[in-house]
Amino acid sequence: xxxxxxxxGEAVLREHARQLTLDEIHSRETQDLIESMRQxxxxxxxxxxxxxxxxxxxxxxxxxxxxEYMKDxxxxxxxxxxxxxxxxxxxxxxxxxxxxxxxxxxxEGCLSLTGLTAAVPRARAVKLExxxxxxxxxxxxxxxxxxxILQHEIDHLHGTLYVDRMYPRSLMTVENFxxxxxxxxxxxxxxxxxxx
Ligand code: ZN
Numbered sequence: 001x002x003x004x005x006x007x008x009g010e011a012v013l014r015e016h017a018r019q020l021t022l023d024e025i026h027s028r029e030t031q032d033l034i035e036s037m038r039q040x041x042x043x044x045x046x047x048x049x050x051x052x053x054x055x056x057x058x059x060x061x062x063x064x065x066x067x068e069y070m071k072d073x074x075x076x077x078x079x080x081x082x083x084x085x086x087x088x089x090x091x092x093x094x095x096x097x098x099x100x101x102x103x104x105x106x107x108e109g110c111l112s113l114t115g116l117t118a119a120v121p122r123a124r125a126v127k128l129e130x131x132x133x134x135x136x137x138x139x140x141x142x143x144x145x146x147x148x149i150l151q152h153e154i155d156h157l158h159g160t161l162y163v164d165r166m167y168p169r170s171l172m173t174v175e176n177f178x179x180x181x182x183x184x185x186x187x188x189x190x191x192x193x194x195x196x
Contacts, residue, residue: 013161047065098125107120107189117172123147
């Protein structure tokens with residue numbers, strides 16, 4: 001079932017999501033929620049979707065970065081971002097630690113802030129302890145774009161949106177980003193927009 005993605009201004013996006021018990025993870029209700037979130041993410045399309053974005057205050061997120069999403073991007077654009085395909089998976093009750101605190105900044109967007117994008121500094125690499133869709137413990141080590149996706153989705157589980165972390169002067173429409181800024185390196189965009 002496709003779900004409605006809520007937009008900024010819905011209180012649930014600003015609340016701390018609750019952890020799930022193992023019984024809850026195994027329940028038909030949670031398994032249905034995961035399947036619906038997966039379909040909703042594909043439909044959007046997006047590379048991640050957290051339960052608060054479909055109005056559910058639970059610590060669940062789905063992630064998948066498909067090769068087909070990258071087919072039109074130049075190789076150096078993908079390389080600069082460390083972006084590679086990530087298979088579908090579910091993270092539940094995640095605990096994140098920054099394994100490389102060195103920050104990298106890139107433009108990112110959010111399905112709950114339609115039409116906008118901004119430069120956001122994020123840790124280069126993270127480590128994650130979480131449960132998967134079966135309630136099995138998982139340890140995830142991620143760097144590059146995948147690390148950014150994880151940080152973005154886990155922020156959602158704590159009521160944080162990228163606008164809380166962005167460089168305000170970099171905020172723009174996706175349309176303008178694609179027309180004017182996408183072709184520039186991040187350093188060139190930073191210099192021209194003077195966001196730091
Ligand atoms: Zn988001």
